[in-house]
Amino acid sequence: MRLLRELSSGHIISFDSMNDYYDVSLKEYRLAEIEKTAKSNKAKQTFIKGNLADKELVDEVFTEYRLDIVVNLAAQAGVRYSIEHPDVYIESNIIGFVNILEACRHNLVEHLVYVSSSSVYGGNRKVPFSTDDKVDNPVILYAATKKSNELLAHVYLKLYNIPKVCRMV
Numbered sequence: 001m002r003l004l005r006e007l008s009s010g011h012i013i014s015f016d017s018m019n020d021y022y023d024v025s026l027k028e029y030r031l032a033e034i035e036k037t038a039k040s041n042k043a044k045q046t047f048i049k050g051n052l053a054d055k056e057l058v059d060e061v062f063t064e065y066r067l068d069i070v071v072n073l074a075a076q077a078g079v080r081y082s083i084e085h086p087d088v089y090i091e092s093n094i095i096g097f098v099n100i101l102e103a104c105r106h107n108l109v110e111h112l113v114y115v116s117s118s119s120v121y122g123g124n125r126k127v128p129f130s131t132d133d134k135v136d137n138p139v140i141l142y143a144a145t146k147k148s149n150e151l152l153a154h155v156y157l158k159l160y161n162i163p164k165v166c167r168m169v
């Protein structure tokens, strides 16, 4: 929303599967708010409902809209849920994330911003956490997928020079 408010022109493409892990009506409300803000700013907003694990669709979106900057907040969130539902995390956080990286690479995206998680600090005893701390001790699958994102993004940065920012939450 803040990004939209600051954008007085341009085109924002939103992509979400609108899954029901959290309240879908809240997601619909937020989408409507994004649309309203875009309209009042004269920015263009397009929403695409889809799964990031659908490589064909992700490629289509990147090719059609020629994105300059990609902000990836989409992931299967939740720490405990990953104990019983590992497949969902692999699909969204690993396959989906690699699909984004590949699409960034092939479409010469200038910048990728994505979100990691404080869960990557896992069994570390030192508090408060610092981004300089080692993150080699994940204790839950969700954390392992988030740490994997950091490693994968690092490789894509080195190999293909996609500047990335990983914001820890």
Ligand SMILES: NC(=O)c1ccc[n+]([C@@H]2O[C@H](COP(=O)([O-])OP(=O)(O)OC[C@H]3O[C@@H](n4cnc5c(N)ncnc54)[C@H](O)[C@@H]3O)[C@@H](O)[C@H]2O)c1
Pocket: 015, 016, 017, 018, 019, 020, 021, 022, 027, 050, 051, 052, 053, 072, 073, 074, 075, 076, 077, 078, 091, 092, 096, 115, 116, 117, 118, 169
């Ligand atoms: N909320 C927190 O405390 C917290 C903490 C650390 C990191 N994060 C990270 O921040 C980001 C946002 O988290 P959130 O808490 O707002 O979660 P959220 O579930 O509200 O937002 C994630 C969105 O991603 C979408 N999504 C999930 N899998 C998808 C897929 N395969 N394809 C397309 N869309 C998909 C969901 O429908 C949802 O709208 C996530 O990357 C999460 O891992 C959140």
